[in-house]
Amino acid sequence: MxxxxxxxxxxxxxxxxxxxxxxxxxxxxxxxxxxxxxxxxxxxxxxxxxxxxxxxxxxxxxxxxxxxxxxxxxxxxxxxxxxxxxxxxxxxxxxxxxxxxxxxxxxxxxxxxxxxxxxxxxxxxxxGGLGVEPLSDDFRVEGWLLALRQSRQAIKPLLLSGRVVVGVGNIYACEALFRAGIRPSTLASRIGPVRARRLHAAIREVLAQAVELGGSTLRDFSSVQGHAGAFQLHAQVYGREGLPCRVCGTPVRMERQGQRSSFFCPRCQRP
DNA sequence: ACGTCTACCTGTCGGC
DNA sequence: TGCCGACAGGTAGACG
Structure with a gap:
């Protein structure tokens, strides 16, 4: 969770x-x-x-x-x-x-x-094997571009692995990829510098926004004080299979990668 | 080095 | 109503 x-x-x-x-x-x-x-x-x-x-x-x-x-x-x-x-x-x-x-x-x-x-x-x-903190100054765009170029994985499992950047799980991986216009199945090495930079920014923005909103409460998360989070109300694709994309209206699609569900807009997110 | 599968455990939800 | 399978925010290990 x-x-x-x-x-x-x-x-x-x-x-x-x-x-x-x-x-x-x-x-x-x-x-x-x-x-x-x-x-x-x-x-x-x-x-x-x-x-x-x-x-x-x-x-x-x-x-x-x-x-x-x-x-x-x-x-x-x-x-x-x-x-x-x-x-x-x-x-x-x-x-x-x-x-x-x-x-x-x-x-x-x-x-x-x-x-x-x-x-x-x-x-x-x-x-020991964890990647850099996405909200810290250590998350530099140059290292990020290099890591994507050197990877042979699809971008979504690479994000979830935590080897390059930590803390991104299924919800925020889907949301960051949507904001960057990248399909979850795209090979990391095939993402050009423009979209890779957009993804770098999107990861930071989506995580920072989620912290401000108190996180996501899907079923049972709550803060120490017992408050529910509100980010899930702002999700663009996560958990929205079949619903219209909030940007273009195309139905959001769900595909499985490994054992995890990936949600994306087939029009806004290109392979 | 990669994807894929399994396992860990409980609760919930949809279909029949 | 009740049962049954699928699925859920994560991670590790085995295997090919």
Missing amino acids: PELPEVEVTRRGIAAALVGAQLRTVVLGKPLRWPLGCDPAQLAGRMVTGVGRRGKYLLFHLDQGCLIVHLGMSGSLRWLVQPTEPGPHDHFDCRTDRGILRLHDPRRFGAVVYVASLHDPVACKLL
């Missing part, structure tokens, strides 16, 4: 409350995608020193070590001031001296992993 915008909205929603908080007890629910990697009791007394993000991973920096959190497809974090009993889909409770950080994740594709440092092999495995 959550792509970069939803993760960033979550980060912004939690950071102020959590930085400076001291962990008291950590309670685990059903198993998540990966094991925590330490005895939960070991975390008692640690202080949260910062809340960062790398791609779709949240990084809870502690005065000793780091908790790496991924929301998977259906995860969301909540900040509770008043304690309540964890529900059947709450699988990680981090009780602090200020409130409770709770991970709700019905499908359990998410994960919370403790690492002693970001140089830890486990951290390197999770974060």
